[in-house]
Amino acid sequence: MTAAAAALAAAALLLTGCSASPGSAATSGSATSNATGDATSSKPLIVFAAASLQGSFDALAKSFQKSNREYPVAPIRYDGSQALATQIVNGTDVDVIAFADQKSLEPVTKAGLAGKSTIFATNTLRIAVPPGNPKxxxxxxxLTRPGLKVVICAPQVPCGTASQTLLENAGVQLTPASQETNVTSVVTRVENDEADAGLVYATDIAASDGKLDGITPAGADKVVNSYPIAVANKAPSSKAAHAFVSFVLSSAGQRILSQYGFGKP
Known part of the structure; x- marks a missing residue:
């Protein structure tokens, strides 16, 4: 009987050891789940920004990464604000939205894809000409002289809306050689001698590294673009998005924007 009892006790211990294995697997599974959650939260931050923000936002993203290594930033998508708004409304994933005027953000907010926005910078227009202003x-x-090739932004995008307002305020009727979908295209055409002049932002002149001269037209200070920034309502990386927006609005972020020629909000 004593030998039988010992055998039964040994069997019970063996069964207990076996039953602990599923428990360990469950614990491991929980850790895997948490790791997956961490990986999900550290997806690269997706930022959509107006073309005029390219230099400044590349610098902002670089500085942000240094102090927020847990939030990687994907290459920022730059284009005209209207084009970016269309992509967002059509379902493209985005975390942070930074446009060149409030009107461009309206389709996104009306679709319920972004909530409250904050103005983070301002900008004004300049006449861009080749170095030395040969004309x-x-x-x-x-700009209305016969034979002069002038390019501006299309009226649907913020730089185009501002250009139309500036020209109307001055009583100038201009027939441009072309209307571009974003301000970067206007800059490129003047830089490449495909146009004699163009209407761009003050920040584009500052970022041209001497490839453009800028002329401040009368009334430019009356036509100011205010730049809004917002977190998408369905941001895949919401925590990172809020951290990035906070950085843009911080004194450090504002210093970077100022270095690129942007005015205060």
């Missing part, structure tokens, strides 16, 4: 352009009225 001797002094103001908006000079």
């Amino acid at each position: 001797g352009i002094r103001d908006l009225s000079d």
